[in-house]
Amino acid sequence: MMCALMAAGCGTSAPASAPGLRRVVGTDLIGARGATPSDQRKIDRTAVGLCSGGVWTSQECAKHGQEVE
Structure with a gap:
């Protein structure tokens, strides 16, 4: 899913640099499943x-954290 999010956010061109993208996205998501408060x-x-x-x-950022009905 993360790949889909990145493709949607970055368009069809590659990021300027992998280290730059890594600084923006971070590495926290690796291994997270959303099953625990730590994962969240x-x-x-x-x-x-x-x-x-x-x-x-x-607008997309404002939606983060809202409960899904």
């Missing part, structure tokens, strides 16, 4: 990087 924190930290790096729009 990892997901949240990744979302913060995507929002602050401008990969997601402000």
Whole structure:
């Protein structure tokens, strides 16, 4: 799923650099399954990087953390 998110956020061109993308996205998501509070924190930290790096729009960032009905 992360690959799909990155492709949607970055378009069809490659990122300027892998280290730059790594700084934006981080490595917290590796191994997280969303099953524990610790996993959720990892997901949240990744979302913060995507929002602050401008990969997601402000509207998309506002949706993070909202409960799904």
